[in-house]
Amino acid sequence: MTYDRPEPLPPEWLPDPAGPAKGGEPRVWDRRLRELMSAAEPRLAELARQGGDRPAPRVATPWWTLLAARWRAAVGAAALAAAAAMLVVQVLPSPSSPPAEAGTFSLTAMAGEGTAAAVWQGLGSEADPILAQIVLQGAAR
Amino acid sequence: MAGGGHGFDTMPGGDVVGTPDEFLARRVQAGEREAFAELARRYLRPIHAVVGSFLPEPADVEDAAQETFLRALEAIEGFDPDRSFAPWLYQIARNVARNRLDHRRRWRTEDAGDDLASASANPGTSMERTEIRSLVDGVLAHMPDKRRTAFRLFDIEGYTSAETARLMGISEGTVRSHVHHARRKLRTELEPLLGGEEGR
Numbered sequence: 408m409t410y411d412r413p414e415p416l417p418p419e420w421l422p423d424p425a426g427p428a429k430g431g432e433p434r435v436w437d438r439r440l441r442e443l444m445s446a447a448e449p450r451l452a453e454l455a456r457q458g459g460d461r462p463a464p465r466v467a468t469p470w471w472t473l474l475a476a477r478w479r480a481a482v483g484a485a486a487l488a489a490a491a492a493m494l495v496v497q498v499l500p501s502p503s504s505p506p507a508e509a510g511t512f513s514l515t516a517m518a519g520e521g522t523a524a525a526v527w528q529g530l531g532s533e534a535d536p537i538l539a540q541i542v543l544q545g546a547a548r
Numbered sequence: 549m550a551g552g553g554h555g556f557d558t559m560p561g562g563d564v565v566g567t568p569d570e571f572l573a574r575r576v577q578a579g580e581r582e583a584f585a586e587l588a589r590r591y592l593r594p595i596h597a598v599v600g601s602f603l604p605e606p607a608d609v610e611d612a613a614q615e616t617f618l619r620a621l622e623a624i625e626g627f628d629p630d631r632s633f634a635p636w637l638y639q640i641a642r643n644v645a646r647n648r649l650d651h652r653r654r655w656r657t658e659d660a661g662d663d664l665a666s667a668s669a670n671p672g673t674s675m676e677r678t679e680i681r682s683l684v685d686g687v688l689a690h691m692p693d694k695r696r697t698a699f700r701l702f703d704i705e706g707y708t709s710a711e712t713a714r715l716m717g718i719s720e721g722t723v724r725s726h727v728h729h730a731r732r733k734l735r736t737e738l739e740p741l742l743g744g745e746e747g748r
Contacts, residue, residue: 450621455579
């Protein structure tokens, strides 16, 4: 059985509405609202007084509710953390890679420390910069 | 209704417009007047409709609607803002209306005296319509509460099934089911009595 389109009843059968659902008769509703607010005033004042005496009402929200409410942020943070972890793993030298042999120079180290001639000079020999570069590149290979 | 834009608003309410009901309720717990006024703006009409589905007399409906909000305000400290505000208010309205109904013991649908006294140039038509509506009221009075309220909100007051569902705390499918059964019941009961009056 489907309830999508139940056939409406003839309008003349229907009782009068308590008030139009949308628009119309705003004065009536304004009056009702004013009367209600007037009647509610003492209780609102009492609540306000109590509110001043005590800390603001705290809503005990379970952590998983908060997590669920902010799931997009949580998923984003998790993805960011995973990406950062992968980046670190790729950049850092793997512990399984063999240590550099003594007496060899890597071009990376050379670039970090200075010119090829300066490195060569650090070993105690004067050198032409271009020749030193060629020698060091040959050693690195 | 889950926030501001649910179609129940009757006038703007400053910085509270668009604020979810539950946030407003939390502010009412701290005694904030404007938050309560905004909730009243949003729900005064639907609550009128809810209590109107129980109580036949307009004066009774008006009193019951106001009593609903005042009771809600009395109980607001016990309201859990993690839950939906509208069904909570709806339950209060229902209880208020039922209490009043129990007090009166029975429906009083024959309140048309004043209307008849001021009837227009065609009193026959007015009488006929009044009688039809009395019959409808009689059938509605014997329906389950939720069915009657859903029918009232949807078919008489013109709220959408989504608005009705949200207020009553039920699904839209259930609202449509209630409306469907209410219409069918009214047709079954009234068509033999009204004959050609069905109108369509």
